[in-house]
Amino acid sequence: MTMQPAAAKWYDSRESVYIEFCVEDSKEVQVNFDKTKVEFSCVSGKDNNKHRNSFDLFGEIDPKGSTHKRTDRCVSCCLRKAEAGISWPRLCKDKAKFAWLSVDFSNWKDWEDELHDDVSGFDKFSEMMNTMGGVDMPDFEDADDEQESVDSDNGDMPGLI
Numbered sequence: 001m002t003m004q005p006a007a008a009k010w011y012d013s014r015e016s017v018y019i020e021f022c023v024e025d026s027k028e029v030q031v032n033f034d035k036t037k038v039e040f041s042c043v044s045g046k047d048n049n050k051h052r053n054s055f056d057l058f059g060e061i062d063p064k065g066s067t068h069k070r071t072d073r074c075v076s077c078c079l080r081k082a083e084a085g086i087s088w089p090r091l092c093k094d095k096a097k098f099a100w101l102s103v104d105f106s107n108w109k110d111w112e113d114e115l116h117d118d119v120s121g122f123d124k125f126s127e128m129m130n131t132m133g134g135v136d137m138p139d140f141e142d143a144d145d146e147q148e149s150v151d152s153d154n155g156d157m158p159g160l161i
Contacts, residue, residue: 002050003052006051006075008020008101009104010104011104012087013109015080020075020076023051025046025072026042029041034063036061037055058092061079
């Protein structure tokens, strides 16, 4: 029986990278973390399918701080980044697209774009608009009155047939 790579999903966070190997009823699970590499293997399902994934990581991890947990539906791995706060644009060092690997968009967050202040995006926009005002800004208070007299479609609408 040949070994197939297990399907996996991954996402990035500020301190860790998370990988979920989607294997049901897994047994003989082996996960090895190296500073720049992950090796995963198991036997799964009623047919005892053998899976093996081995890949070089985009960045470095802390192997001793990294963990994995087996459930009936998957094997989840938490890879502790060697340098927290560095965004990983991809999981693997190789830029190639792997058929077995996908991004876990349900857990993905653009944490690197977040600012540390508590001002919401709308509040920032409002603040910016308020600071843009000045002496040269036209007065629009009477604009509605002028518009009504010029607007030709303010009359009664004809009845529908």
